[in-house]
Amino acid sequence: MIRNIVQILLLIFLLQSCNQNNNKVTHKHTNDLIHETSPYLLQHAHNPVNWQAWKPEVLERAQKEDKPLLISIGYAACHWCHVMERECFEDEEVAQMMNENFINIKIDREERPDVDQIYMDAIQLMSGNGGWPLNIVALPDGRPFWGATYVPKDNWIKSLEQLTKLYKEDKNRVVQYANDLSNGINAINLVENNTDSGVYSLDQLEAAVTKWSQYFDNFLGGYKRAPKFMMPNNWDFLLHYATTQSKPELMKQVNTTLTRMAYGGIYDHVGGGFSRYAVDTTWHVPHFEKMLYDNGQLTSLYAKTYAVTKNELYKKVVEETIGFVKEELLDESGGFYSSLDADSLNENGELEEGAYYVWTKEELTRLLGVDFNVFQDYYNINSYGFWESDNYVLIRDKGETEIAQKHGISITELHDKMKKALQVLEKERSKRAKPRLDDKILTSWNGLMLKGLVDAYRYLGKEEYLTLALDNARFLEEEMIKKDHSLFRNHKEGKSNINAFLEDYATVIEAYLALYEVTFEDKWLEHSKSLLDYAQIHFLDDSSGMFFYTSDEDASLIRRSIETNDNVISASNSIMAKNLLKFHKLYPEEGYGDIAVRMLKNVQLNFDTSAQGYANWLHVVLYENQNFYEVAVVGENYKAMGKEIGKSYMPNSILVGSKKEGPIELLKNRDVEGETLVYVCIEGTCKLPVTTSKGALEQIKSFSE
Structure with a gap:
C-alpha cells in the first residue's frame, strides 16, 4: 500500500516537472541587458543585438577596440520604439551588422535623462527635430556624428553600412564633424551670467503674456496646433497670473482648456487619468x-x-485621476510606477495601440441597452467621436443641460445613467488584456505625484489623499534618501540605484515643502531643506549661478547640462528657483533669495519671445513683483486653523505652524497661552495677530489693496 502511494507521488512529481519544463520560456538570444531592472531594457534583453547598458567600462571597451558607439534611446511606453525593435533589433541580419561594427548601447531615457538630453540636442542640431526612439552613432568617447529617430529596416541597414564605411575610410572627417557638433551641443547649453538688469517687471510680463496669448485656441483650449500636449505648467502659471492680477480673459482660457481636456478622449472617461497627448486639435484621439x-x-x-x-x-x-493612479500605478511600498504602455493585445492577440481603450458602436449598443441613446449623445458615438476601423474614442462636447433636455430627464438622472454606463464599460474592459506596465519607480515623477496628492488634499480636503501622500513621502524617505542627504534616481524590486539628477532634488524639495504646509510636521521641512542644501553644494555652478543637471559626484559626460526651458515637465532650474524663493522667506539669512534672483535674471531675456517655454519661471517674476505672504499659525488649534486657511488658493504665500515654538524664526516668541493666533507677514514684518482664518484672509486681502 505504502509502495503504491510512493509510486503515485513520484508519478505526480515527474508530471509536474515535465509541465514546468514544457512551460519554461526559452530564448534563442540573451544579451547583457538581462542584468538590468528597467522594463524597457529588459524588453530588449533577448534581441540578437549585443546590447549593453550605458556604463563607463563599455565606453572604455569601445575606445580600446576603436569601434563607434551605436546608442539607442527609448522608454517602455514608446509605441515607435516597439515598432523599430520588431523591424530592426529582432532581425538577425540587422543584428549581425550592428554587432560586427558597433558597440551597441540601449538606454532607458527615463532612467538616464542626463544622457538623453545631450543626444536629443545633438539630433535637433543635425536634423531640426527629435523624438524617440532616438538613435545616435558616436565616437568611442561619446561625441555624436549621426542620428535618427525611427528608421525602417532597409534604410537602417543602408545607413549603418555607409556609416561603417565612412568611419573606416575617412575617420578624420568623422572626428572633425563630431568635434564641431560637440562644440554646438555645448554652445546651446551655455547660460550667460546677467549681472546688469533688474528683475523682469509686471509691465514686461503683461507684454510677454499678450504675445503668448496669440497662440491660444480660444474655442478648444490649449494651442492652435496638433498634436496637442497638455503643458500643465503653462496653465498653472496663467491661473496664478489671472487670479492675482485680475485677468478674466486669461482665467477664461484656463477654464476652456481644462474643461476641453477633461471632455476629450485624452482623458479616460472609463478609468480616469490622462494620456500623454492628443494627435489632433480637439483633444480627441x-x-x-x-x-x-x-x-x-x-x-x-x-x-x-x-x-x-x-x-x-x-x-x-x-x-x-487619483483613483486611476492608485489602482494602476501604486506599489505596495507607497511608491508609484512610471507608466502604462500605449499598446495592448487586441482580440487577435496582437499588440495594437489603444486596443484597451476604444469601443465599437456594436459593443456599446449591446452593453448599454436602453441607455445607449443617451450615452451616444453624451460621448459622441457619431462622426465626431469616430476614430478608425469602426472604433470610437469617447469625447464630450455638449453641456449636460442640453442633453438632459433632449432626452426629457433631469441632470441627476443623466448623472446616474452615465455613472451606471461607465461602470458597465469598466467591468467589460477589465476582461481585456491590460497595457504593459513600466514598474520602475522614479524619484522625480514620484515627487510630482506627491505634490499632486498634497494639493488634492489641501483643496478637496479628503483624508485619503493625505494618507497616500504620507505613504509616498515615507517611501521616498526610507528608500530614496541616503544618509548624506543625497538621492537615488530609480527603485525597482526593492533596490534603489542610479544617483539622482537635479530634477529629482527639485521635485522632492517642492513636494516635501508642500507636505509640511498641510501637516506642519517639522521633519518634512527638515528633509526639504537638507536636500536643498545638498543640491546647492553638489549641483550649483558658481560661475553662472545656475544648477547643473548632474552632481559633481558623478562621472562626466561630454557636457554637464544646465536645464532652463520649461517643457512638459518644468525645468529643474525653474523648480529650484521657486524652492529657493520660498526657503528665503523661512530662512532669510541663508542667501537662498539671492541665488533665486540671480537665476531669474540669467534667463529672463527669453521671456519676451518665448514666455510659454519659461512658464514655471514666471511664478518667480510674480513672487518678486507682488506681495509674498508668510502666514504663521501658533497655538493649540494650529493644525485645524492652518487647514482652514490653506483651502484658499494663495500661490504667493507660504504657510507654517506649530503648537508653541517651531524650528524657524517665524514661529518663535509668538505663542500665547490659551490662544491660537495667525500672523500674516511680509519678509518677517507682521500685522497684529488674528484669531480666525477669516481674519487672516482679510488681512492678506487688505495687504494687496
Missing part, C-alpha cells in the same frame, strides 16, 4: 500611453483650479 508625471501635475492643476472656481468637473477629474 490620444497617444494612449499614460505617464505618472502627467497625471501628477494635472492632479495639482485641477485641484488648484477647483479651489478658485468650485467647478465640480475639476473635482471629479482630481478624484478619478
